[in-house]
Amino acid sequence: MVARLTPDQKVACSIHEILILMDAAKGLEVPGETLEAEAKAFFDSAPPLQNSDGITQQLDQFIQRNSSPSTRRIVCVTSGGTTAPLEQRCVRYVDNFSSGHRGATSTEYFLKAGYAVIFLYRKRSFQPFCRSLPDDPLLECFKPTDESNIQVCEAYSEAVKRAVVDHHNAVAGGLLLKLPFNTIFEYLQMLQIIAMSMRCIGPRAMFYLAAAVSDYYVPWKEMVEHKIQSGSHLLDVKLIQVPKMLSMLRKDWAPLAFCISFKLETDSNILLNKAGAALEKYKMDAVVANELSSRKEQVVVVTSAEKVTVQRDKNRSDNVENPLIKLLSEKHAIYIEHSGRCV
Amino acid sequence: MVARLTPDQKVACSIHEILILMDAAKGLEVPGETLEAEAKAFFDSAPPLQNSDGITQQLDQFIQRNSSPSTRRIVCVTSGGTTAPLEQRCVRYVDNFSSGHRGATSTEYFLKAGYAVIFLYRKRSFQPFCRSLPDDPLLECFKPTDESNIQVCEAYSEAVKRAVVDHHNAVAGGLLLKLPFNTIFEYLQMLQIIAMSMRCIGPRAMFYLAAAVSDYYVPWKEMVEHKIQSGSHLLDVKLIQVPKMLSMLRKDWAPLAFCISFKLETDSNILLNKAGAALEKYKMDAVVANELSSRKEQVVVVTSAEKVTVQRDKNRSDNVENPLIKLLSEKHAIYIEHSGRCV
Numbered sequence: 001m002v003a004r005l006t007p008d009q010k011v012a013c014s015i016h017e018i019l020i021l022m023d024a025a026k027g028l029e030v031p032g033e034t035l036e037a038e039a040k041a042f043f044d045s046a047p048p049l050q051n052s053d054g055i056t057q058q059l060d061q062f063i064q065r066n067s068s069p070s071t072r073r074i075v076c077v078t079s080g081g082t083t084a085p086l087e088q089r090c091v092r093y094v095d096n097f098s099s100g101h102r103g104a105t106s107t108e109y110f111l112k113a114g115y116a117v118i119f120l121y122r123k124r125s126f127q128p129f130c131r132s133l134p135d136d137p138l139l140e141c142f143k144p145t146d147e148s149n150i151q152v153c154e155a156y157s158e159a160v161k162r163a164v165v166d167h168h169n170a171v172a173g174g175l176l177l178k179l180p181f182n183t184i185f186e187y188l189q190m191l192q193i194i195a196m197s198m199r200c201i202g203p204r205a206m207f208y209l210a211a212a213v214s215d216y217y218v219p220w221k222e223m224v225e226h227k228i229q230s231g232s233h234l235l236d237v238k239l240i241q242v243p244k245m246l247s248m249l250r251k252d253w254a255p256l257a258f259c260i261s262f263k264l265e266t267d268s269n270i271l272l273n274k275a276g277a278a279l280e281k282y283k284m285d286a287v288v289a290n291e292l293s294s295r296k297e298q299v300v301v302v303t304s305a306e307k308v309t310v311q312r313d314k315n316r317s318d319n320v321e322n323p324l325i326k327l328l329s330e331k332h333a334i335y336i337e338h339s340g341r342c343v
Numbered sequence: 344m345v346a347r348l349t350p351d352q353k354v355a356c357s358i359h360e361i362l363i364l365m366d367a368a369k370g371l372e373v374p375g376e377t378l379e380a381e382a383k384a385f386f387d388s389a390p391p392l393q394n395s396d397g398i399t400q401q402l403d404q405f406i407q408r409n410s411s412p413s414t415r416r417i418v419c420v421t422s423g424g425t426t427a428p429l430e431q432r433c434v435r436y437v438d439n440f441s442s443g444h445r446g447a448t449s450t451e452y453f454l455k456a457g458y459a460v461i462f463l464y465r466k467r468s469f470q471p472f473c474r475s476l477p478d479d480p481l482l483e484c485f486k487p488t489d490e491s492n493i494q495v496c497e498a499y500s501e502a503v504k505r506a507v508v509d510h511h512n513a514v515a516g517g518l519l520l521k522l523p524f525n526t527i528f529e530y531l532q533m534l535q536i537i538a539m540s541m542r543c544i545g546p547r548a549m550f551y552l553a554a555a556v557s558d559y560y561v562p563w564k565e566m567v568e569h570k571i572q573s574g575s576h577l578l579d580v581k582l583i584q585v586p587k588m589l590s591m592l593r594k595d596w597a598p599l600a601f602c603i604s605f606k607l608e609t610d611s612n613i614l615l616n617k618a619g620a621a622l623e624k625y626k627m628d629a630v631v632a633n634e635l636s637s638r639k640e641q642v643v644v645v646t647s648a649e650k651v652t653v654q655r656d657k658n659r660s661d662n663v664e665n666p667l668i669k670l671l672s673e674k675h676a677i678y679i680e681h682s683g684r685c686v
Contacts, residue, residue, distance in 0.1 A: 083438070089609040089635055091555070094580075095426070095438045124467055127482060137481040139470060144508040165487040212434070216578040235559040235582045237437075241575070266432040292432055 036252075038243035043192075045219045046185040052193065055179060059118070059197040062177045066116040073204045073332065075115045076194050078211035079103020080122025082184040086237060088223045093183075094239065098212035100125025102262075102295070102321065106208060107176070108166075109325035115206070116175045118194055120187070122211070123180045128170070129163045131319075137163070184214045188245055195253035203339040205257035206332055207249065210288075212264065217242050246282035256339065258332045259284050266292045275302045285335065286328065296320060301327060379595075381586035386535075388562045389528040390431075395536065398522060402461070402540040405520045409459040416547045416675065418458045419537050421554035422446020423465025425527040429580060431566045436526075437582065441555035443468025445605075445638070445664065449551060450519070451509075452668035458549070459518045461537055463530070465554070466523045472510045474662075475502045527557045531588055538596035546682040548600035549675055550592065553631075555607065560585050589625035599682065601675045602627050609635045618645045628678065629671065639663060644670060 049055075066072045080103065081096035104126035107117050111128075119128065133156065134140040141156035152160050170176035179194075181187045198205040216239035246261055261284045263275040268291045275289035279302055289300040298311040299320060310327060312320040392398075409415045423446065424439030447469040450460050454471075462471065476499065477483040484499035495503050513519035522537075524530045541548040559582035589604055604627045606618040611634045618632035622645055632643040641654045642663060653670060655663040 086437075087609070091440050091607070091609065091635070093438055093440065094429075095436055097434050097436065124478060127479060130481070133481070135467060136470060138473070138476070138484075138503065138506060139510050141481075142507045144511050147508060148504055150504055150507040160481065161491055161493055163481060164485045164493040165490060167482050168487050233584050235584075237580045237582070239578045239580070241577070264434070266430070266434065292434070 035243060035247055039245060039248050041219075042243050043189065045221050046189060047220055049186060049189040049193075052189070055190065056193055056197065058177060058179075059194060062116070062118065062174065063197055063201065065174045067201055067204075071204065073115050073206065073336075074118065074198060074201060075110050075206040075208050076118040076120060076191075076198065077103050077107050077110065077208045078120045078187070078191065078213075079107075080125030081212040082122065082187045082214045083182055084184050084214045084217040084239065085223065086218055088220065094214065094216070094237075096212035096214060098122070098125065100127075101131060103208075103210040104128045105131050105319050105321040106210060106325055109319075109321050110208070110329075111170055111175060113325055113329045115329075117170075117177070118198075119176060119178045120190055120194065120211070121178065121180055123182055127167070127178075128176065129167045132159045133163060184217050184242060185220065187211065187213065188242075191245070191249070192253055195249055195257070198257060199254050202256040203258060203336045205254055206328075207254070207257055207259045208328070209246070209259070209261045214242055216240060244282065246278075246284070250283050258335045260286050260288060260328060262288045262290065264290050264292060264295070272300065272302065272307065275300070279304065286331065288324070299324060303331070378586060378590055382588060382591050384562070385586050386532065388564050389532060390563055392529060392532040392536075395532070398533065399536055399540065401520060401522075402537060405459070405461065405517065406540055406544065408517045410544055410547075414547065416458050416549065416679075417461065417541060417544060418453050418549040418551050419461040419463060419534075419541065420446050420450050420453065420551045421463045421530070421534065421556075422450075423468030424555040425465065425530045425557045426525055427527050427557040427560040427582065428566065429561055431563065437557065437559070437580075439555040439557060441465070441468065443470075444474060446551075446553040447471045448474050448662050448664040449553060449668055452662075452664050453551070453672075454513055454518055456668055456672045458672075460513075460520070461541075462519060462521045463533055463537065463554070464521065464523055466525055470510070470521075471513070471519065472506045476506060480506070527560050527585060528563065530554065530556065531585075534588070534592070535596055538592055538600070541600060542597050545599040546601060546679045548597055549671075550597070550600055550602045551671070552589070552602070552604045557585055559583060587625065589621075589627070593626045601678045603629050603631060603671060605631045605633065607633050607635060607638070611637075615643065615645065615650065618643070622647065629674065631667070642667060646674070 063074060066074055079098075080100035081098035083093040083095045086092040086094065100121055103119070103121060105128075107119050107128040110117050121127070130137065137156075137160065141153055141160050142150045143153055145151050167176075171178070179190060181190055195207070218237075218239055246259075249257075250259055261278060261282065263271065263278055265271040265274060271289050271291055275287040278284065279287045285303065287302045289302055296312070297320060298309060301308045301310055301324070308327065310320060310324045312318050313323070406417060409417055422441075423443035424441035426436040426438050429435045429437065443465060446462070446464060448471075450462050450471040453460050464470075473480065480499075480503065484496055484503050485493045486496055487493050510519075514521070522533060524533055538550070561580075561582055589602075592600075593602055604621060604625065606614065606621055608614040608617060614632050614634055618630040621627065622630045628646065630645045632645055639655070640663060641652060644651045644653060644667070651670065653663060653667045655661050656666070
């Protein structure tokens with residue numbers, strides 16, 4: 001696609017350099033060097049991540065605690081959608097729909113399977129152990145007994161207790177580390193830090209990339225500072241493609257890790273082909289293919305060897321994440337064994 | 344601004360008719376008939392609101408309960424940001440930043456001032472009585488006492504109790520009706536239903552329009568059905584202006600109501616002029632002008648007679664919404680008196 005730049009656009013109006021870079025790589029199979037230049041341009045242009053030292057320290061402690069003397073497996077679960085701001089002092093942004101249900105539920109089953117979990121989640125998305133609770137559990141699950149005392153409603157009593165107890169045990173027990181993000185800039189900067197921190201555990205690391213990551217963004221430096229004015233009849237927003245960081249993760253950030261990415265489509269006709277293409281292009285160990293309308297009932301795990309359909313056990317009011325995590329955990333165990341390492 | 348349509352765009356690629364309509368009204372002061380045609384086009388194109396009969400019934404009961412035999416004032420508080428979907432089976436959307444803090448806090452003070460409140464809020468935005476609690480009050484304010492019992496942490500004990508008790512009393516007492524939305528389509532459809540339902544109480548109705556409403560949208564019928572594919576290097580999203588429904592509210596939906604709108608800007612240099620222009624253009628009774636960085640400290644209430652700066656009382660760890668609602672409630676009382684009606 002040829003970029004047509006119109007000089008009077010208020011947004012992303014002078015993205016020439018990056019577009020030239022991208023046009024050079026138009027043949028889809030982006031050569032490594034170009035991707036690295038794109039990734040560098042993305043990170044250089046991003047606003048600095050707040051508290052990055054603190055995050056690195058938390059990660060190092062968490063990984064250390066779960067590595068020595070034990071050799072626990074550690075998974076980084078990403079969850080929820082990322083935002084692409086349209087203004088520096090952000091009022092408007094492009095967002096991806098994702099409740100974070102998949103990531104939160106999977107986190108519970110990973111913990112059950114003996115993993116330590118780094119949960120990289122969108123602020124205000126679903127949290128582990130809370131999936132059977134209403135949106136606003138404090139206001140909806142509790143009631144007053146008199147003017148100054150409250151109690152949990154009987155219908156939610158067990159679910160509320162389990163949420164608080166299980167969540168607390170996982171966090172206080174050092175098995176669950178929660179790191180929140182909002183923007184695509186924060187997400188990718190944090191994913192990079194996490195991956196670099198997890199390099200030391202080699203194949204015992206898993207990435208389970210369930211977050212709905214923006215495909216497009218406006219580079220920070222090209223963004224208008226103030227709120228876009230609403231005088232015009234038409235708003236024309238030009239966004240450029242986010243560099244394919246899955247390749248960076250696989251190649252540079254954590255080359256020994258077991259990597260699972262997700263493919264969500266609304267059109268089932270193109271889903272499996274797209275999942276297969278992603279598997280090959282980004283050299284993932286598996287791609288979980290899910291279709292928007294049936295994603296809570298079934299998914300297909302696509303690997304280079306096979307396509308396995310995983311379904312929710314309807315008789316046991318189960319979640320599809322239960323058999324999915326079992327399958328991936330088994331595949332990860334085989335992967336570690338084959339890698340012939342014991343880090 | 345002249346619309347340049349590029350035939351190969353995937354989104355909003357054939358919005359000719361609406362643009363012709365809008366071009367005809369380019370002189371900014373939209374003639375009534377054109378606005379009505381635009382509004383009609385918006386509603387005709389919107390996906391049908393789910394459970395609209397149920398909402399109307401809830402509203403009628405709520406208004407009836409607060410109108411007879413009492414003559415309580417009723418305010419519709421709108422809160423949070425609206426989304427403008429980019430795909431019919433929505434994965435991506437343009438969103439407006441708004442935590443909903445202003446609307447939720449104002450609701451508390453309106454209740455305190457004796458109003459009944461219809462709280463039209465974005466799902467997962469801030470809720471009344473919860474502003475001093477952390478993002479995730481269940482997981483952050485409670486702790487286990489043993490493997491199967493929980494209690495509230497002492498630091499949050501009072502805030503948690505007050506939230507549950509005060510919220511419950513307002514809802515169960517028939518003084519607070521909560522109606523959630525996500526999209527700009529849902530928001531405007533619900534606002535219209537609410538306004539029509541409130542016509543019967545004449546000047547006793549107030550609209551306090553604190554929601555951050557999308558200025559631009561993609562008409563439903565022009566939207567692609569499936570997820571936009573990420574193959575292109577550039578995504579060009581063309582959105583058209585949302586019809587100025589404030590004029591419809593003022594003119595047709597609830598002509599006797601006391602109407603307050605909000606103007607948020609990040610650039611303080613243009614704020615008051617824009618607020619003044621909105622006051623005149625939409626014939627609001629007052630416009631609350633707020634600047635993004637200082638909005639929790641002070642706002643300016645702009646009316647045709649004056650500009651009143653309202654500040655938070657810092658010595659009393661107060662909110663700016665406290666003096667703001669006092670001022671507006673007084674102005675509303677005078678408005679009712681002057682209207683010479685007792686509905």
